[in-house]
Amino acid sequence: MDTNKIKNILRNNYLKYGLILIVGLFLGWAIFGNNPHSHSEAEEHAHEDAAGQVWTCSMHPQIKMDKPGKCPICGMDLIPLKTSGGSSDEAIDPNAIQMSKEAIALANIQTTKVSRQNPIKDVQLYGTIKADERLSQSQTSHVNGRIEKLFINFTGETVKQGQTIATIYSPELLSAQQELLEAAKMASAQPLLVQAAREKLRLWKLTDDQILNIERSGNVSPLVEIKANTGGIVVSKKVNQGDYVNQGNVLFDIANLSQVWAMFDAYEVDLPFLRVGDKIDFSLQAVPGKTFSGRVSFIDPILDKTTRTAKVRVETANPGFQLKPEMYANAIIKAPLKQYNNEIVIPKSAVLWTGKRSIVYVKQTDGDAPAFMLREIELGPSLGNSYVVISGINDGDEIVTNGAFSIDASAQLEGKRSMMNEESSRPVTGHEGHDMSSMGSDRDMKTNSSTKSEHAIINVQGLCDMCKDRIEKVAKGVSGVSSASWDQKTKQLHLNFDASKTSVDAISKAIAKVGHDTDKDKADQSTYDALPGCCQYR
Structure with missing residues (x-):
């Protein structure tokens, strides 16, 4: 009877679930209840993490608080910065x-x-090819008269030394030849008269063979041939057939291009790194992939007041006549800084x-x-x-x-x-955080006024790398400008400058002064005309 009662009681589901719950609670107490400090240690770590957290403003990093809230300057929600309880290396400097x-x-x-x-400093130079002035000559007329025939008809024609370039009809030359023949008849009585007549013809550039031939043949001619006194390229033609010319008039300008000059513009900041005798390698836009070389033979001691550059002359041989006057040249000089x-x-x-x-x-x-x-x-x-x-x-x-x-x-x-x-900023905690709400605005104002660093963009006209170099160097030369970058495609000049020392207007005027129009100022026409051909954008 008692056994049946017990079986009926065990069949009750509620009683089963109650027994299972009691057993579970007993096992939990047996496992976790034996460590009396576990709960207090967890609470202590949580308290330490909360106490070590620093809160700051993403817009005003000088704000440091020991609890979350609003920024006293801009009102933004503070963000967690760093927990002092995090892992760190004691060997690292705290300011690192x-x-x-x-x-x-x-x-x-x-x-x-x-x-x-x-x-070693790389100095970038830009310039053009010029004819060597020492090898250029003017071909003049030696007598007065009329040009009967020209053998050089156009600019750019090649001339060889000694070549006949023109024939001139000269009545004065005819008279001088007749005087020589008359003097020759009295050579025994008046030898000095013969010498004077010969010298007169020599002054008109007749050779001794021509004079001797006149004396032997007894023939005179009013025509005289003008011979080229140098070889080269005709760069300028001054007369036409049939013109009357006087003694000393220039007929042609002839340039010898077997050796040429590369004339580069060097900014004053680059001049200390250039020396006469330095070797320079340069390239031409017209001859890509080939490098030419020469040595600095002259540095102009006077700066151009408009471009603020000095001319640097490089002499170089031109055996194949690849270097033609007015070609653009780019050079890079590797100057060792011995000091x-x-x-x-x-x-x-x-x-x-x-x-x-x-x-x-x-x-x-x-x-x-x-x-x-x-x-x-x-x-x-x-x-x-x-x-x-x-x-x-x-x-x-x-x-x-x-x-x-x-x-x-x-x-x-x-x-x-x-x-x-x-x-470094000192973290603000406790009551100092409340005081910051009244002081933060003033502190932010002082910080902004002390730096006054500004960024601006202005439009500047230009075309080439030489323009970019000139615009950026002039802009950086203005006191207070920390950086300047000009985009050749967009024509925009990006500036960073100290607003307490300069302004966009001052920078714009400085750029216009060297020949580049801006959206605020226009360059003088005379200054613009002095720019190299590759820089003229108008």
């Missing part, structure tokens, strides 16, 4: 920027170890330049975690795609050559030293 390997890969950050070397021998050279991409400070980021090698430290440096001369470093970097330092802006942005968000902040 630590980044995960994933973040470094996403930002494409690349580093390079620097070393000392003998720097900066054994100095550190770094790529331009590694430098963040604010106008006053030049900074790089150096990779820290003390810890395991990737970290980068800001380093202020002093720059020497530009070498084209690199800089000479005077001080601030040591031989063997590993610097960031790509992605430095990403690291600097991270530094600004963490309130550490960066391109825009010379000193």
Whole structure:
């Protein structure tokens, strides 16, 4: 009877479920209830994580709060910055920027170890081919008379030395020949008279053989042949057949092109790197793929006041007459900077330049975690795609050559030293956060007024690489301009400048002054006309 009652009770589902629940609670107490500190430790870690969290504003990274909320300056929601309880390497400087390997890969950050070397500056020059003035001559008439026949009929014709280029009818020459024949009859009595008659004909460029032939034959002629006194190319034709000319009139200008000059324009900033005797390699747009060479024979000691350039003359042989006057030439001179021998050279991409400070980021090698430290440096001369470093970097330092802006942005968000902040910001907590709501606006105003760095775009007219070089150098020459880049296709000049030192109007006037129209100012016609032919855009 008792056994049946027990069986009926066990058949009750509610009782089954109740027993299972009691057994489960007992097992949970047996497993987790024996550690009296587990609950308190979890609460303690959670409290520490909340206390170590720093909150900042994405628009105003100088704001640092110990709890979430609104930015006291712009009212944006604060974002979590960093937890002090996170993993970090004690060997890393607290001012260094630590980044995960994933973040470094996403930002494409690349580093390079620097070393000392003998720097070489690439100086870019633009110019044109000119005839060698020392080999050019003017062919003149030796007598007064009428041009009976011209043997040179057009500009560009080749002339050989001694070639007959014209025949002139001269009554005066006829009289002089007759005087010679009369004097020859009295040669025994008046020998000096014969010598005077011969000398008169020599002054008219008759040769001794011609004079002797006149004396022997007794024949006189009013026609005289004009011989070329040099060989070359006729670059200018001054007369036509039938013209009357006087003694000394120029008939032709003849240029010898066996040797030519390459005349380059060098800006005043590049002149210290050029020396007479330097070898220059240059190329021509008309002869692609071929390089010509020569040596600097002359540097003009006077600058052109309009273009701010000096002429650099390079002498070069022209055996195949490939170099023709007025061809455009581009030259690159590799000038060794002997005064900066054994100095550190770094790529331009590694430098963040604010106008006053030049900074790089150096990779820290003390810890395991990737970290980068800001380093202020002093720059020497530009070498084209690199800089000479005077001080601030040591031989063997590993610097960031790509992605430095990403690291600097991270530094600004963490309130550490960066391109825009010379000193690291101190986190604001507690009651200081409430005071910031009344002071933040003033602080932001002071920060903006102290930098006054602005970006502007103006339209500048130009055509070629020479225009680009001239426009950018003139713009950078204006005090306060930190960078200038002109796009040859869009004609837009991108500027970064200090608004407390200069303005867009001042930069525009400086560019117009060297011959380039802007959307604000127009260049003088005389200045424009002085530009090389490849730069004339009107």
